[in-house]
Amino acid sequence: MVASYETDRPNPVNEGLTTSAEDVSLLTFTTNIFGHLPRVDQRRWAHAYVTALLRTKGKKSIRRLADTISPSPAATAQSLRQFVNLSPWDWRPVLHALTRWAEGHGPVTAWSIGRALLPKRGEQSVGVHRQFDPSSGQTLNSQLGLGAFLRIGTAHVPVGWRLYMPHSWINDPRLRQRTRVPETEHYRSPWSHALGLVDALAAASASSPVVADMSDDPDVRLFIQALNERRHTLVVAVSPHFKVIPGERSASTASLLSAKTCLSSGTVRDVIVAEPDGAQRRTRILSAPVRLPHFRPSTAPERPHQLFAECGPGSRLGPVWISTLPERRLSDAVSLTALTTSTTSTITAMARCFGLLDFEGRSFPGWHHHMALVSTAYAFQRLGRSRPPMPPRLGASEPDQRASA
Template sequence: MASTLDLRRYCQRVFRPLPRVDQRRWAHTYVKALLATPGKKSIQRLARSVSSSPTAAQSLRQFVNASPWSWEPIQRELTTWVREAGPVNAWTFGPAFLPKRGERSVGVHRRYDPFANRTANCQVGYGAFLAVGSAHVPVAWELSLPGPWDDCPNLRQRARVPATERHRPPWVHVLNLVETLAARTDPAPVVTDLSDSHDSQDAGLLAHGLAKRGHTFVIAIPRQLPVTVEDQDGSCQLLPQVAPVGTGDLPTEPSAPAASIPRPCATRVRSAPARVPMPRADTSQGSPYQLFTTMRPDNRVGQVWLTNLPQESLPEAARLAQQAGGPATAIAAMARWFGLLDFEGRSFPGWHHHMSLISAAYAYGRLG
């Protein structure tokens, strides 16, 4: 762990967009407390770990929940700091499921959590991560509002939700976050896993959106996504539903031989040129991509991926695919060690303040 002086300098850098001296001081105090407090990181415990003042908890709560500071400049500064800490290999994206009691927290709703394999009362946030070495550092967040929140003025007013915030599907959150990163830093391949999306079209819509904007991508797709695979003679056939991980196989593709990945244990990649038709009213045949999967030692199919990298770059696509689990690993670490789940999250600004402060603490813990 770096020294306290180093932490102070880090916080001076990341939180310098805050307009007031007291805000910068409380930001440093909050991050310091997140790093120093063992166990549950309630406001009271955070305050006790860094201050003997009886009003410290109230001041911290005020800073996170009610102080009128903008989180976007903080996240922009954090993005620059992470980029300077090491080369960014990929932009990765993933959801964070935050269980909540009651109905007062912003965006709370009963939803299925695929990581816990259960339906729970929770908030869902989508994070953008910069992959630096083995670290995946969150630098931007969007809160997913459930549909019923669009038409409930009382809920929105109580949680201070801006009028521009509406319910959006997962692929729109990811695309928004990609555009946020594109405005802040140099481009990198986009890697995400949408294989568990409730709407099988999400992966195709995201792929089209990224391709239209000129981004390289590797996306894990659900087996229900309609895809046409181009045969060597130019004809097309609908890809049968890919069986769950560990079973089934892709159609034989003579023009797409297995590729070898230079790893300690060689991994075979099987691929085929493919098109993903645009849903709804669009009758075009869709954009040309590559569909690939890594083959298990028993010749069974692993996860199925869609990429706009060319055939000769599939080894690189397979390496990028290994980055897709990084956000889930980072979110689990943030939940266990950095207090991700220990905040009430009642208001929209408070939620974003908390996520920005947690992200800053996690970045320091991993790269500082």
């Protein structure tokens, strides 16, 4: 029998969670983040779940979380499981509140987009499909999550998630019904999900440079064009085969060249760049001014772009990037590229220490609940105990346009 979830029944973990100053701080934090939830018991279970994520060592299974916080782990585990998988609360206000809270801990110097590959056994979990994992070199059954991160000091705070749903899931009514995929959910490519994350941030936060590694996305040009239409500053990794127009020529498709070809006749220069931890280093880059062809109608004025890549040993080029920062600010653009590595490190830390990979459910709402809870726990651990030092702001952006449970 599933433990009762109504507000008139006691929460078995209400007692004993707020005995120290840090516990009180955590309770204040979760009250802020989950204060919109309509029922008292939902807010209590949210606090209990985040507390358990922070306190439980090793794998964050529901049973282990319950063992950490409750003298009645069996009943508590059932209630925690129901809270994540079945309770009808909206995760979007949680992430919005988390964004506002994180912004109170220092200036946001960039928005970065990261990808989380979540391996799954079997094919029952929502959105699971065969996908190549670069870290292991294997093709795995996995879910693909795209996340938005605020760079605050040296921290990368996760404040938004989207679950990529392949055509095989979107077009199968049986799978959709079984995993409670909303009727409003239709197919979106990874770049479209990334753009949705940027739009959500733009509606809630002052604009910052957008940093993303899209080098494996064949439609990255659509992502870049959409960011340009919204007047965002961007630093985006692209394929060496990405087609551009060299120099300051008018945006026609007559002189399209690959990014690698354009860089081969570019300018070599040494720049001083800032590392994510505030340290500085000197590096050599190859850069070239380019413009983008328009493959779809656009009313946005054409913007100049800088193509660049770091020069490695033996003049070997590193990843290719494109940015709307002007040539005189290429050092800022190069500095921002390091944020993709930091974002990946954050996702790894969330997987190892905060239960990112330990979701015990299969539904669409449950997945988003889990990601919101893990993000909340990570944010408190990273920012809730201290204010990190603030490195210089890089790449100031141009002005942009800005469910209940």
